[in-house]
Amino acid sequence: MADLSLAQVFFVVIFIVIFLLLALILKPQSIKIPIRNRHVFITGGSSGIGLALAHLAASEGARVSILARNVDRLQEARDSIRLSTGNDVAVFPADVRDPDAVLRAIEEAGPVDVLICNQGVFVPRELEKQELEEVKFMIDVNLMGTFHLIKAALPGMKNRKSREPASIAIISSQAGQVGIYGYTAYSASKFGLRGLAEALQQEVIAHNILVSLIFPPDTDTPGFEQETKMRPQLTGIIAASSGTVKADEVAKKTLNGIKSGSFIVPCNFDGLLLAIATAGLSPQRSVLMALCEVFAAGPTRFIGLCIQWGWYRSIKRWYAQNN
Numbered sequence: 001m002a003d004l005s006l007a008q009v010f011f012v013v014i015f016i017v018i019f020l021l022l023a024l025i026l027k028p029q030s031i032k033i034p035i036r037n038r039h040v041f042i043t044g045g046s047s048g049i050g051l052a053l054a055h056l057a058a059s060e061g062a063r064v065s066i067l068a069r070n071v072d073r074l075q076e077a078r079d080s081i082r083l084s085t086g087n088d089v090a091v092f093p094a095d096v097r098d099p100d101a102v103l104r105a106i107e108e109a110g111p112v113d114v115l116i117c118n119q120g121v122f123v124p125r126e127l128e129k130q131e132l133e134e135v136k137f138m139i140d141v142n143l144m145g146t147f148h149l150i151k152a153a154l155p156g157m158k159n160r161k162s163r164e165p166a167s168i169a170i171i172s173s174q175a176g177q178v179g180i181y182g183y184t185a186y187s188a189s190k191f192g193l194r195g196l197a198e199a200l201q202q203e204v205i206a207h208n209i210l211v212s213l214i215f216p217p218d219t220d221t222p223g224f225e226q227e228t229k230m231r232p233q234l235t236g237i238i239a240a241s242s243g244t245v246k247a248d249e250v251a252k253k254t255l256n257g258i259k260s261g262s263f264i265v266p267c268n269f270d271g272l273l274l275a276i277a278t279a280g281l282s283p284q285r286s287v288l289m290a291l292c293e294v295f296a297a298g299p300t301r302f303i304g305l306c307i308q309w310g311w312y313r314s315i316k317r318w319y320a321q322n323n
C-alpha cells in the first residue's frame with residue numbers, strides 16, 4: 001500500500017470535515033413532495049413546457065389545472081391530456097397581467113398544493129431596437145404575472161389541510177442566470193424571478209412550502225419556434241453554448257426538482273455547470289450538490305471566464321463582418 005503523504009492526509013481530513021459540516025448545516029434535507037392526488041396548478045399549460053408538465057403531472061395522478069389566455073388552445077390541451085392519460089384537467093382562461101382575473105381563477109380552482117409559474121413571453125431584440133412597450137410586456141407577463149399568481153395562491157397554500165409540504169415552482173431560464181445579447185428585457189425579467197424566489201423561500205419555509213427555480217436552456221416549443229425566426233444572430237450563437245432540449249425533458253427535470261424540494265433546478269449538463277458557477281447565496285438542500293459547489297467554485301469560474309472570452313470574440317467578429 002502506498003504511503004499517504006502529509007498533504008494527502010490533510011486534504012482528506014479537510015474534505016471530510018467540510019462534508020460533515022455541510023451535512024450538519026443543510027436543513028431541511030431529503031424532502032419528498034408527493035404530487036399524486038394533489039392539486040397542481042400550471043400557468044402556460046396550453047403549450048410547450050407547460051403542456052409537457054401538465055401531461056406528466058396528470059399521468060402521475062395529480063389533479064391538474066392549467067391557465068393561459070387562449071381558450072381554444074386550453075381546450076385542445078385538455079383533450080390531448082385526456083386522450084393520453086385518461087385524466088381530466090381543469091382549464092382557466094386568464095391573462096396573468098390581470099391580478100383580479102388571476103385571483104378569480106385560483107379561487108375557482110381551489111387550494112393549490114403545487115403552483116408552477118411557467119407562463120412566459122420572449123421578444124429577443126437589441127435594447128436600442130426594442131420598443132419600451134415590448135420591454136414592459138416581458139416584465140409584466142414574466143415577472144409581475146408571477147407576483148400576481150403567488151399573491152393569489154399563497155393564502156390557500158398556507159391554510160391547506162394536508163400536512164405534506166407544498167411547492168411554488170418558477171420557470172426562469174438560463175438567460176436568468178447569465179445576461180445574453182438580445183435578452184436585456186427578457187434576462188431582466190428572469191433575473192427578477194431569482195430575487196423573488198430567494199426572498200420568498202425565507203418567508204414561506206415556516207409553512208413548509210418549498211420554492212423551486214427552474215433554469216431551462218433553449219427548448220423545442222411553439223414559442224421557441226417563433227423566437228428563432230426573429231432573434232438576432234448573435235443571440236442564437238451565444239445561446240448555442242448550451243444546446244437545445246426537448247420540452248418533455250425539461251418537464252421531467254422540473255417535476256423531479258419539485259418532488260425532491262430542490263431550490264435550483266438545472267435542465268442539462270451545461271445547466272448544471274452554470275448552476276454551480278452562479279450558486280451565490282441560494283439555498284442548497286443536497287449535501288452532494290453543496291460539496292460540488294464548494295470544491296468546483298474556482299474551476300467553474302475559470303470555465304465561465306473562458307466562455308465569456310469566446311462570447312466576446314464572437315461579438316467582435318460579428319460586428320467586424322456586419323458593419
Ligand SMILES: NC(=O)C1=CN([C@@H]2O[C@H](COP(=O)(O)OP(=O)(O)OC[C@H]3O[C@@H](n4cnc5c(N)ncnc54)[C@H](OP(=O)(O)O)[C@@H]3O)[C@@H](O)[C@H]2O)C=CC1
Pocket residue numbers: 043044045046047048049050067068069070071073094095096097118119120121122141145171172173174215216217218219220221222223224
Ligand atoms: N422555449 C425555450 O427556449 C425556453 C423557455 N423558457 C421559459 O419557459 C416558459 C414556457 O416557455 P415555452 O413553453 O417555450 O412557451 P410557449 O410560447 O410555447 O407557451 C407559453 C405559454 O404561456 C401562456 N401565456 C403567455 N402569455 C400569457 C399571459 N399573459 N397570461 C397567461 N398565460 C400566458 C401561453 O398561452 P396563451 O398565449 O394562450 O396565453 C402558453 O400556454 C416561459 O416562461 C419561458 O420564458 C425558459 C428557457 C428556454
Ligand SMILES: CCCCCCCCCCCCCCCC(=O)[C@@H](N)CO
Pocket residue numbers: 122173174175178180216217218219224227238239240241242270271273274277300301303304307
Ligand atoms: C461555467 C459553465 C457555463 C456553461 C455554459 C453556459 C451557457 C449559457 C447559455 C445561455 C443560453 C440562454 C438560453 C435562453 C433560453 C431562453 O430562455 C429563450 N429560448 C427564450 O425562451
